[in-house]
Amino acid sequence: MISHGVVRARSLISDQEAQAGAPNWCLAELSGRLCELLALSAATESSALLTAATYLIADAQRCAEPVAWICAASALFFPPDLESNGVDLQALTILRVADAQDAAQAADQLLRSGCFGLLVIDLSAVETKISDAVLARLKGLVRTHQATVLFLCNAAESDRSALGSMVSFRACARSRVISAGRFALEIEVSRDKRRGTPWRWTETCNGPPGMS
Amino acid sequence: MVRPACLSIVQFPLQILLNANPEWSSHxxxxxxxxxxxxxxxxxxxxxxxxxxxxxxxxxxxxxxxxxLQADVVGSDAVQQQIDECISLLYRHTPHVEECSFDPGTFWLDARGLESLYRSVEQWVGALRSAMAGIGYFCRICVGFSRFGSYAGAKSATRLFRSSAQERRWAQSAAVSLLPFTPKVQQRLAQLGITTVAEFCALPRESIRNRFGAETDTVYRFAVEDDIVPLQGSAPLSELTSTTRPAAPIRDRTLLLAEIESLLLDVLSQTVAAGLYLQQLCIELTFEDQTLQREVLRPAAASRDAAVWLRLLRLRIEELSASSGVLRLALNAEAAAAPVSQNELFSAVVKRDPAAAAGAFARLRARFGNGVVCRVVLQQEHRPDRQFVLLPLDRLQLPAVRTDVNQQGLQLVRRIYDSASELPARDRLRPAAGPFIVAGRWWEQESERHYYYAYHGKRIVWLYYDSETDLWMLQGSVE
Structure with missing residues (x-):
């Protein structure tokens, strides 16, 4: 009964600490969680998966947390853009694997080492097929090592999940033109098990070189 | 060496009354x-x-x-207000101020390491007395070696004990009338012929509560128990409370513990929400025979770690002897903002060991091939696809703090395909920006490329026109 109480109290405290302030797209908000960031595959939306992930990587590196990018696609972020967004590329580990299962296995190994504070798994160009058992294992590891796993996925609709109920945080990232060369990065959170209610985070940003 | 000093404001309620009514001073x-x-x-x-x-x-x-006779009531609010004022003043002279829970107007101060500021302990005492006189309070200060010894010393005069043995001897021979007993208890003790602290401490422990009540029992325990808890700062304090009245009286210790545990979780959640740390927990148990029992728990340092509090709670409840069932439980907690070191102690920052990553990299290379773990190295090239290369990574490098970050803020990030693919059709594209002409390596007879951004619906794609092949190629997208 006591140990149960301790676990409850600890989870209560960590949850309440996260809830203490206004919701924010930052590592502290997502710490110890499996997160899913979606881009709508419909052409009516402009995806901002990479920009949102880059913002989080820069935040993690500011907290001295090592970051790994696991890519299961034949495309990569354009590294100079990450550098101009404040990411230390020297400290960014990149893994290139074939599919979602391999990406999950690689994530498992990296999390077990306890060295990484953030893993970004880019599954936007492959079929997102990871079993619940694997996700449950990853969930346990992120809790143990106070890490964050952020899956970048495509979805047909904003409320549809690519990974199911195992993720404790689900959001949709999109960009919107504000004026010439200026954009708004919008993160619309549809599932947040800690806060319980949907929330939205917006940040203005410039276009890539040539568009801003 | 621990040097607690006890500061006792003489007749504190009376001084509050006289400060509020200065015209009564000669009456x-x-x-x-x-x-x-x-x-x-x-x-x-x-x-x-x-x-x-x-x-x-x-x-x-x-x-x-x-x-x-001029007389008035001094309410607890007024007393607490004056205590808070005194505490803020005392913090200017010592790093730790602890308020006495059963004797308002009495404080313990940390007298260690202040000699360099005040030359001597005596000068420090003098400065404290002057400061208190400045806000209208006459006080006595005793620098000793334990809470009780310094308390007993301060109740009679301002003094400085030179050794703990001297303090102990003095405290044992001190008059029992110096202790904060009600007139009724003082009278009963006098009837029993108990005149010194030593005689009072020699009374059987079990009978104190029954004969003299809970307040006297608190003072008794203060006098006889070992003084091992370090001084704990008491400002700024917040009172947090959680109460429950079980459906049926609780007689079972396990059930009682479970009930208190749920109250504790409630209190802890309040402290987290307020950004505070629990310093003291007072458990009030009201029994079926309407007796009230108070148990006070204090950890070595203010904490909101549930495990710490539950351990203390279990130890105390195991010692509890209750003759009847518990009708009502209340938890009164004193919480305070933690010092910076405390925040650091429970910080969520986890130590990452880059050496441990090397083992994970080796396993990944064995599983997926030697080129699986890599890092990006930027290149001084014009063509986007040549502006970086991926090199194998053996050892994890911890991130450096960047000072050369783009001051204009966040910028949208492009995705670049490993190999550009031919655009099937351009009729649904709307130009967004371009062309940006990038020359190839002329010495290798490479052609120019005309880079563009275009909208495909609301998506932004990144493409180029190859003048040599006369083809439109998809280089990537803006995400």
Whole structure:
């Protein structure tokens, strides 16, 4: 009964600490969680998966947390853009694997080492097929090592999940033109098990070189 | 070496009353429990004592003895307000101030390491007395080696104990009337012929609560128990409370523990929400026979770690002897903002060991091939696809703090395909920006490329026109 109480109290405290302030797209908000960031595959939306992930990587590196990018696609972020967004590329580990299962296995190994504070798994160009058992294992590891796993996925609709109920945080990232060369990065959170209610985070940003 | 100093404001409620009514200073003045004829005289000044007014007297009787008596009630709010004022003042002279829970107007101060600031402990004591006099309070200060010893010393005069043995001898021989007992308890002790602290401490522990009540028991425990808890700062404090009244009286210890545990979780969640740390927990148990039992728990340092509190709680509850069931439980917690070191202790930052990553990299290379783990190295090239290369990574490097970050803020990030693919059709694209002409390596007869951004619906794609092949190629997208 006591140990149960301790676990409850600890989870209560960590949850309440996260809830203490206004919701924010930052590592502290997502710490110890499996997160899913979606881009709508419909052409009516402009995806901002990479920009949102880059913002989080820069935040993690500011907290001295090592970051790994696991890519299961034949495309990569354009590294100079990450550098101009404040990411230390020297400290960014990149893994290139074939599919979602391999990406999950690689994530498992990296999390077990306890060295990484953030893993970004880019599954936007492959079929997102990871079993619940694997996700449950990853969930346990992120809790143990106070890490964050952020899956970048495509979805047909904003409320549809690519990974199911195992993720404790689900959001949709999109960009919107504000004026010439200026954009708004919008993160619309549809599932947040800690806060319980949907929330939205917006940040203005410039276009890539040539568009801003 | 621990050097607690006890600062005791003499007749604290009376001084509050006199500070609030300075015109009464030359009159007979008394503090009463209530402003009614049956109110009890709690404190008197010298003029009133000389006129025959005594502690414990009824207000009506005191007025008969001394018709010019000025008396009033000093409420707990006023007392607490003055205590807070004193604490803020005392913090200017010491790093730790601990308020006495059973004797308002008494504080323990940390006297260690202040010699370099005040030359000597005596000068520090003098500075404290002057500061207190500045806000209208006459006090006595005793620098000793334990809470009780310094307390007993400060109750009679300002003094400095040179050794713990001297302090112990003095405390044992001190008059029991120095302890904060009600007039009724003082009278009963006198009837029993108990005049010194040593005699009081020799009374059987079990009978104190039954004979004299819970308040006397608190003082007794203070006098006889070892003083091992370090001084704990008491400002700024917040009171947090959680109460429950079980459906049926709780007689089972396990059930009682479970009930208190749920109250504790409630209190802890309140401290987290307020950004505070629990410093003291007072458990109030009301039994079926209407007796009230108070248990006070204090950890070595303020904490909101549930495991720490539950461990202390279990130890205390195991020692609890209850004759009847518990009707009501209340948890009163004192919480305070933690010092920076405390935040660091429970910080969520986890130590990452880059060496441990090397093993993970080796396993990944064995599983997926030697080129699986890599890092990006930027290149000085014009063509986007040549502006970086991926090189194998053996050892994890911790991130450096970047000072050369783009000052213009966040920028949208492009995705670049490993190999550009031919655009099937351009009729659904709307130009967004371009062309940006990038020359190839002329010495290798490479052609120019005309880079563009275009909208495909609302998506932004990144493409180029190859002048040599006359093809439109998809280089990537903006995400």
């Amino acid at each position: 007979a003045v008394a503090v009463v429990s209530e402003d009614k004829p049956l109110g009890i005289i709690l404190e008197t000044n010298r003029v009133a004592r000389e006129a025959g007014v005594q502690r414990g007297m009824r207000y009506s009787v005191a007025l008969t003895v001394c018709p010019a």
